[in-house]
Amino acid sequence: MISRADVEAAARRLDGVANRTPVFTSRTLDERVGAHVVLKAESLQRGGAFKFRGAYNAISQLDEPGVAAFSSGNHAQAVALAARLTGKQAVILMPLDAPPAKVEATRGYGAEVVTYDRYTEDREALGRALADERGLALVPPYDDERVMAGQGTAALELLEQVPDLDTLVAPVGGGGLIAGCATAIEGVARVVGVEPEAGDDTRRSLEAGERVAIDVPRTIADGLQITAPGRLTFEVNARLVDEIVTVTDAEIVEAMAFLFDRMKLVTEPSGAVGVAALLHGRVSGGRIGVILSGGNVGSERFAELLTTLPPRPS
Amino acid sequence: MISRADVEAAARRLDGVANRTPVFTSRTLDERVGAHVVLKAESLQRGGAFKFRGAYNAISQLDEPGVAAFSSGNHAQAVALAARLTGKQAVILMPLDAPPAKVEATRGYGAEVVTYDRYTEDREALGRALADERGLALVPPYDDERVMAGQGTAALELLEQVPDLDTLVAPVGGGGLIAGCATAIEGVARVVGVEPEAGDDTRRSLEAGERVAIDVPRTIADGLQITAPGRLTFEVNARLVDEIVTVTDAEIVEAMAFLFDRMKLVTEPSGAVGVAALLHGRVSGGRIGVILSGGNVGSERFAELLTTLPPRPS
Numbered sequence: 001m002i003s004r005a006d007v008e009a010a011a012r013r014l015d016g017v018a019n020r021t022p023v024f025t026s027r028t029l030d031e032r033v034g035a036h037v038v039l040k041a042e043s044l045q046r047g048g049a050f051k052f053r054g055a056y057n058a059i060s061q062l063d064e065p066g067v068a069a070f071s072s073g074n075h076a077q078a079v080a081l082a083a084r085l086t087g088k089q090a091v092i093l094m095p096l097d098a099p100p101a102k103v104e105a106t107r108g109y110g111a112e113v114v115t116y117d118r119y120t121e122d123r124e125a126l127g128r129a130l131a132d133e134r135g136l137a138l139v140p141p142y143d144d145e146r147v148m149a150g151q152g153t154a155a156l157e158l159l160e161q162v163p164d165l166d167t168l169v170a171p172v173g174g175g176g177l178i179a180g181c182a183t184a185i186e187g188v189a190r191v192v193g194v195e196p197e198a199g200d201d202t203r204r205s206l207e208a209g210e211r212v213a214i215d216v217p218r219t220i221a222d223g224l225q226i227t228a229p230g231r232l233t234f235e236v237n238a239r240l241v242d243e244i245v246t247v248t249d250a251e252i253v254e255a256m257a258f259l260f261d262r263m264k265l266v267t268e269p270s271g272a273v274g275v276a277a278l279l280h281g282r283v284s285g286g287r288i289g290v291i292l293s294g295g296n297v298g299s300e301r302f303a304e305l306l307t308t309l310p311p312r313p314s
Numbered sequence: 315m316i317s318r319a320d321v322e323a324a325a326r327r328l329d330g331v332a333n334r335t336p337v338f339t340s341r342t343l344d345e346r347v348g349a350h351v352v353l354k355a356e357s358l359q360r361g362g363a364f365k366f367r368g369a370y371n372a373i374s375q376l377d378e379p380g381v382a383a384f385s386s387g388n389h390a391q392a393v394a395l396a397a398r399l400t401g402k403q404a405v406i407l408m409p410l411d412a413p414p415a416k417v418e419a420t421r422g423y424g425a426e427v428v429t430y431d432r433y434t435e436d437r438e439a440l441g442r443a444l445a446d447e448r449g450l451a452l453v454p455p456y457d458d459e460r461v462m463a464g465q466g467t468a469a470l471e472l473l474e475q476v477p478d479l480d481t482l483v484a485p486v487g488g489g490g491l492i493a494g495c496a497t498a499i500e501g502v503a504r505v506v507g508v509e510p511e512a513g514d515d516t517r518r519s520l521e522a523g524e525r526v527a528i529d530v531p532r533t534i535a536d537g538l539q540i541t542a543p544g545r546l547t548f549e550v551n552a553r554l555v556d557e558i559v560t561v562t563d564a565e566i567v568e569a570m571a572f573l574f575d576r577m578k579l580v581t582e583p584s585g586a587v588g589v590a591a592l593l594h595g596r597v598s599g600g601r602i603g604v605i606l607s608g609g610n611v612g613s614e615r616f617a618e619l620l621t622t623l624p625p626r627p628s
Contacts, residue, residue, distance in 0.1 A: 022336045026356070028422065043578045044338070108342065203480060259612045261415060263356045264609035266578040295578035299571045303617035 001236060002145050006012045007152035007184045007311055010057040014153055017085065018053055019045050021154075023161045028262050034276045036287045039259075040158045043267050043295025048105070048240035049223075050154050050293050051078035055139060057150030059086050062172070064137035066090065070116075070127035073102035074223055074294050075141035080111035091136060093127050099222060101298035118225070119216055142176030143230030152180025157287050165189040166286030169274040170292045172202045172244060173224040175233030181291065182240035192283050193237070193244045194273040196221045196252070202237065218306065220249045223270030223294060245282040252276045253305045258291070260302075268297035269305070315549060316459050321381065321466035321498040324371040330365055333359050333616050337475045342576050347592045352479070352602045353573075354472045355450030356555055357581050362419070362466050363537075364491055364607050365392035366387025369453060371464030375402050380404065380449035384430075384441035387416035388537055388608050395480075403552035405450060408625035413536060415612035432539075433530055456490025457544030460519035463588050466494025479503040483588040485607045486516045486558060487538040495605065496554035505625030506597050507537035507551070507558045508587040510535045510566070516543045516551065534563045534619065537584030537608060542618075561594040566590045568618045573606070583619070 024039045042050035055078035059067055066089030069079040076092040077206040083090035090111035094103055095118035106113055115124055119258050140147060154177070155168060168185055170178045172193035182191045195203055199217030205228070213228040229237065247255075252269045255276035259265040267275075274290035297305075338353045356364035369392035373381055380403030383393040390406040397404035404425035408417055409432035421427055430440055445452040454461060467480060468491070482499055484492045486507035496505040509517055513531030519542070527542040543551065561569075566583045569590035573579040581589075588604035591597050611619075 042338070048578055054421070074451050260580055260613040260616070263360055264580040266574055266580060299616075299620055300575040302574070302613075306613055307615050 006149040010254035048075035054147035054150035056082040058146035080109035143175030152184040155184040179236035320463040363388035368461035368464035370396040372460035456488030466498040469495035493550035516595035
């Protein structure tokens, strides 16, 4: 089980390497939500998502000359970038249907990309085989203490920027971000996780008191297409997460448009789930910090998603 | 003629009121440009553009109980917001074809909006009549020393964030932003202005050695649809601007997409002209600071502009 001290140690490793991402507020958002909302823009983190925090924290502690990773996208870019910064080789296993922008960005960071079918193949087994075969260290996307501790630095930083939060809201995929963040702010603020309605494996697992697996969820939030909580992340989240709420794909697109139009922020679907939950009254009151987890959506994909919105007044 | 001291005084007035906007870098951008590029995101300024700096600097020094302004958009929002913050009434004259998002935002800040036809009516005369009629102070969008000094704080701040710049690149509409910025960094860096190809009134004026008027330019860069440099701004710019380069509308859209895709930044057409110039080799070498002047483009308009791009690999 990770501790706040682990997150603080990760913060020291990341100091001067990760971006200290800015926070944003909006009177319009506050009025719509009926609370004071502070957005932590991890979309402006290196690699375009919070994932760099965990990947760098893990990779900077490795002895192996190279790393392997399996990822639906942002973890891939994060591992590729962290490997480059630490002088290591990176081999990334990515789903065939990963957003092209993410595949391109991963290659752009100098990594080798190996693809697989996420609906039929077991990425964990493939990743482990790849790592064994080539003598690389496998850096899991969430179920790893160093990765979780690294992700938690987002909340630690947010607390430095805004010390008096009542609630922290974060997306939940495999649960690494929220596990790290909940550890960082334990005893300070309530922790609410947000899942896509179709991908509520962590909500179900918390209700059941044990890890529950679901089918691969079909949702636009590609970063949250996870079938079951991690073993280590679930252990933390069962103890520290106060509540899980869910949002629909339509609500996510609406939030992405709101963030673009009103706050000039680019978010990918997974990155906008917190604001989607707020705009629909699923989290309320007091001072709410929200992690915008990433911004890796191509402009063409963004435009395509906008066409699914009902007509807006212009 | 404003001095660096005027810009510094403006910075003190804006301290704690204006956002200290973040700066961003990108390895991809550096590689494409062949220089080290630092982007100053005034898109993340209050009101979504640098205009708040000048408006607040001017309005906070007024004795009148209310202000009037004429503006194609961002100055309107800036005046409305600055008026609200200083407890003054605001009446804004806006063109009939101003982007709906800007009109809506201006009203959202509590201002009264009066519309006019930018192709047939004289906005300056209308604005002055409105101000006289209602006993309001007219806050010009650029041709005003307090406004210019306020805009210059963007460059002052950029210099604090990145002290060793060789070149500063800024959009040129009426010339207020670049005049203030050039004053702030005089003797430190070369100053390059960017105009839309169709709206190159300042370039022509600098070449002619006097203010030259053109027809209302038809360009997507609505913030730069100016027919002639200001009297005061031209006086400064003739002395301090080293060069003006131009960009096409197609190059602007390409830059907006690049900023979205690679840097997760929302920019309106006028805000992206500096990056457009860099991506097309019109400014080069050394350490280049670029002011992204604003982000007030609606997501639907952004999507519409993207459709004008040639097909991209996906």
